[in-house]
Amino acid sequence: MSKICPVCHTIFKVRNNHHTYCCSHCRKIHHKTVYYDKKRPEHKHVQNAKIIRMFYCHKCKKQVLVTDEKDRRKKFCSPRCEKLYWKHPRQKIIKNTI
Template identity: 30%
Template structure:
């Protein structure tokens, strides 16, 4: 019985009953890109439910925090946090002053 991959749309024979993707790569890309769509297209909640609002430092989206358990303060998602810090390290490694010259 063949299935269609939820990310790329190719046909594959599942190894497990619940398998949704043809490969680990498709699963990874799905969860990093499409899996976070709820953040990208978030609808503004009613004013009385908003605890705090901030703009993501990486992508610039406005984030509305409505639950006390939600500890986000700078980034809308883990992916944005990773991208921000990854690029920050690259920018810092090319400093002309303050770094060691090898």
């Protein structure tokens, strides 16, 4: 049986019906476009609203005021800051002693 890859549009033979992509590279490209490029809503602060929680973002050090009960943020101001924080963790500085 043969299928067409939805990413690169090449025809490939499948071993079973569960294969959708021609290779792991195409599968990863599709996964990144679907899951990482989503436009996630950023929370806005409303004037004169009751502040439920206040914290400083671990990445950019901005003060975040949470006023919505559905807002579950506790460490980062946005999904972008969270991704950047976990992508590049702080490196330990080793001091050379002479």
